[in-house]
Amino acid sequence: REASGSHFINSFRLKIEYDNRSLLTYLGFPNVTKWVNLIVKPGLKYLCLDLDSYDDDYDSDDVIGQKPLLPISILSCRTLVSLDLARFRVKGFTFSSVGFGFPSLNVLHFRDIVFQQGRDFMLLLAGCPNLEYLRAEDIGFHYQRDSLTIQEYESLSLPKLISAVITQCR
Numbered sequence: 001r002e003a004s005g006s007h008f009i010n011s012f013r014l015k016i017e018y019d020n021r022s023l024l025t026y027l028g029f030p031n032v033t034k035w036v037n038l039i040v041k042p043g044l045k046y047l048c049l050d051l052d053s054y055d056d057d058y059d060s061d062d063v064i065g066q067k068p069l070l071p072i073s074i075l076s077c078r079t080l081v082s083l084d085l086a087r088f089r090v091k092g093f094t095f096s097s098v099g100f101g102f103p104s105l106n107v108l109h110f111r112d113i114v115f116q117q118g119r120d121f122m123l124l125l126a127g128c129p130n131l132e133y134l135r136a137e138d139i140g141f142h143y144q145r146d147s148l149t150i151q152e153y154e155s156l157s158l159p160k161l162i163s164a165v166i167t168q169c170r
Contacts, residue, residue, distance in 0.1 A: 008043030
């Protein structure tokens, strides 16, 4: 689309299924990261990324290490209105260190996402002041012991939240 003499992508949806987890991890995902880095620019409003593999030969206990890393460029997209992510791990940075925020985000849907710690999940939510719809399914935390206090949980404010469905947080 054209906006002020420049072109931008308004919406991007990518769903990929691999038969082999190694193909996803070592061959497919580096290319996906390149695409994401190209499209995550001002003007992007809707982003859906779902990467999956059906591999009978992988060790299910090691699934956390096998999930692709969330491209950090997504956290810089302040124009997002809807973000839908499935099967990623959030590692190597904390939300307080990247100066992120989703001021326009209304809809957030996470499926099978692993965060380093609960604090990162809470900071992500705190950076979404206009969030109306939250769906978080099968959310994992790499470090089970977290320094997040009850007061920090209680201080989270999502004033525009209409609906929240959170299942299988572990």
